[in-house]
Amino acid sequence: MELTLKSARRSVDEIPAPLVVLGVWGGELSEEGQKLDGKYRKALTRFIQELHFKGDFGETLLVPLASRREEAGPGFALLFGLGKKRGASLETVRKAGAKLVQEISRLGFKEAVAETFLADKFGKKEASYALAEGALLGGYEWNKYKTSNSGSRRGEKLRLWLARSSGPAVDRAEVVAEAVNYARDLVNEPPNVLTPVELARRAGEMAQELGLGVEIWDEDQIQKAGMGAFYGVARGSANPPRFIQLTYKPQNPAERVIAMVGKGLTFDTGGYSLKPSEGQITMKCDMAGAAAVLGAMRAIARLKPPVEVRAYVAAAENMISGAAYRVSDVLTSLSGKTIEVLNTDAEGRLTLIDAITHADRQGADAIVELSTLTGACVVALGEKIAGLFANDSRWARQVQEAAERAGEKVWPLPMEEEYLESLKSSTADLKNTHGRSRYAGAITAALFLGEFTDKPLVHLDIAGPAYTEKSHALGPVGGTGFGVRTLIELVEK
Numbered sequence: 001m002e003l004t005l006k007s008a009r010r011s012v013d014e015i016p017a018p019l020v021v022l023g024v025w026g027g028e029l030s031e032e033g034q035k036l037d038g039k040y041r042k043a044l045t046r047f048i049q050e051l052h053f054k055g056d057f058g059e060t061l062l063v064p065l066a067s068r069r070e071e072a073g074p075g076f077a078l079l080f081g082l083g084k085k086r087g088a089s090l091e092t093v094r095k096a097g098a099k100l101v102q103e104i105s106r107l108g109f110k111e112a113v114a115e116t117f118l119a120d121k122f123g124k125k126e127a128s129y130a131l132a133e134g135a136l137l138g139g140y141e142w143n144k145y146k147t148s149n150s151g152s153r154r155g156e157k158l159r160l161w162l163a164r165s166s167g168p169a170v171d172r173a174e175v176v177a178e179a180v181n182y183a184r185d186l187v188n189e190p191p192n193v194l195t196p197v198e199l200a201r202r203a204g205e206m207a208q209e210l211g212l213g214v215e216i217w218d219e220d221q222i223q224k225a226g227m228g229a230f231y232g233v234a235r236g237s238a239n240p241p242r243f244i245q246l247t248y249k250p251q252n253p254a255e256r257v258i259a260m261v262g263k264g265l266t267f268d269t270g271g272y273s274l275k276p277s278e279g280q281i282t283m284k285c286d287m288a289g290a291a292a293v294l295g296a297m298r299a300i301a302r303l304k305p306p307v308e309v310r311a312y313v314a315a316a317e318n319m320i321s322g323a324a325y326r327v328s329d330v331l332t333s334l335s336g337k338t339i340e341v342l343n344t345d346a347e348g349r350l351t352l353i354d355a356i357t358h359a360d361r362q363g364a365d366a367i368v369e370l371s372t373l374t375g376a377c378v379v380a381l382g383e384k385i386a387g388l389f390a391n392d393s394r395w396a397r398q399v400q401e402a403a404e405r406a407g408e409k410v411w412p413l414p415m416e417e418e419y420l421e422s423l424k425s426s427t428a429d430l431k432n433t434h435g436r437s438r439y440a441g442a443i444t445a446a447l448f449l450g451e452f453t454d455k456p457l458v459h460l461d462i463a464g465p466a467y468t469e470k471s472h473a474l475g476p477v478g479g480t481g482f483g484v485r486t487l488i489e490l491v492e493k
């Protein structure tokens with residue numbers, strides 16, 4: 001839907017709209033709600049009691065309001081269940097924002113006003129931010145390839161007023177949510193459309209629009225630069241690779257340079273270590289790390305934090321052909337280290353190490369890297385939580401705290417040095433997987449990356465949360481935009 005948020009200082013009953021959304025906590029109308037209810041002879045309270053409306057989270061009740069006032073009041077109230085107030089968090093507000101726009105749109109309203117839930121508990125700014133962000137994420141739809149006769153309700157407009165909200169907080173939520181939804185779009189694009197060349201074109205277009213520095217290398221430049229690991233993966237595809245670099249420079253020269261690296265496999269078939277068909281179903285999401293990094297750059301260009309940020313994406317497709325790399329091939333990475341390929345499906349790490357080496361050499365003070373790297377991480381932490389690996393506890397803490405503030409779930413896993421043994425090769429310096437053992441797959445992947453920089457490095461394995469085959473509290477099936485909010489928080493603090 002096309003959602004427009006309007007921040008207002010006024011209270012719900014001072015904003016004319018056909019629908020007013022009021023919170024219900026533990027079966028009781030919110031304070032704002034009660035004030036309004038007074039004007040309707042407690043009609044709302046009576047509905048709640050007579051219908052035994054408990055107001056579990058997300059439960060709603062639509063009540064017609066016969067306006068007895070002189071001026072035209074709202075025709076309806078939507079009572080929105082928020083569960084118990086005790087223990088409610090900003091995440092409750094964010095989820096409520098998402099759910100309520102979906103509900104309002106389902107009911108067919110084009111305009112509504114909602115109260116800013118929990119402003120009393122968390123302050124107007126935080127509560128407004130969470131509600132607005134939730135609404136904008138929850139209003140996301142992916143229907144680009146649905147034709148009008150497939151019955152989809154596309155592009156419906158909704159104007160939502162947030163009563164007693166903070167304007168700057170709503171503005172910020174708009175920038176952040178737009179960046180997340182941009183990343184979702186990139187992930188959701190089919191791989192025949194979003195090739196490495198197209199991903200680079202979009203990054204370039206965005207850089208132009210937002211005044212970011214941009215440099216894009218084609219396959220010849222990638223080869224000439226010596227990115228043999230990245231190129232080794234890319235060469236099997238008829239769609240050539242691109243190396244994408246974006247730079248944000250603050251007005252005053254920055255003390256710190258943060259590098260963000262995103263895995264950019266626009267499709268991962270597994271190569272000759274071919275994935276079974278079922279494993280390929282979601283593999284257009286294998287550029288979700290790149291999408292997160294590009295999405296974050298979008299918001300960073302607008303929010304203008306005082307640090308320099310550089311984004312790097314090695315974009316390629318992992319395919320099969322006469323030119324594709326094989327098991328047992330030896331690749332020479334940009335760092336000079338040689339790698340024996342034991343599994344062509346462990347391609348992400350090969351593309352990432354060249355991007356990491358390059359970021360390091362270009363003067364990054366700290367590197368944060370996001371990738372849909374291993375199925376093993378999904379086995380360990382499930383679909384909601386990203387694995388966090390770090391070679392530096394301070395940098396790890398900063399990323400972890402940023403994720404917490406952003407409302408994205410990450411959990412630390414160890415980079416256990418003893419497991420490095422399993423990546424030693426008898427032929428080359430390293431091999432890209434253990435080969436036979438499937439133990440600690442997420443950890444060995446992280447250790448492999450860690451061999452290519454001594455700078456503070458955080459690796460987020462987002463294979464679980466990057467993509468969802470079920471709709472969730474903050475959005476539909478498909479790319480989730482996971483990581484964008486964390487990266488923005490990280491850079492801003």
Ligand code: BES
Nearest residue numbers: 343345346348372373374375376433463
């Ligand atoms: N892109 C996949 C990882 C992945 C799996 C992402 C599921 C999202 C959902 C990655 O390139 C891969 O195939 N990894 C292998 C590594 C193995 C060969 C060591 C894996 O996880 O099986």
Ligand code: ZN
Nearest residue numbers: 268345346347
């Ligand atoms: Zn793979």
Ligand code: ZN
Nearest residue numbers: 265268286348
């Ligand atoms: Zn992959």
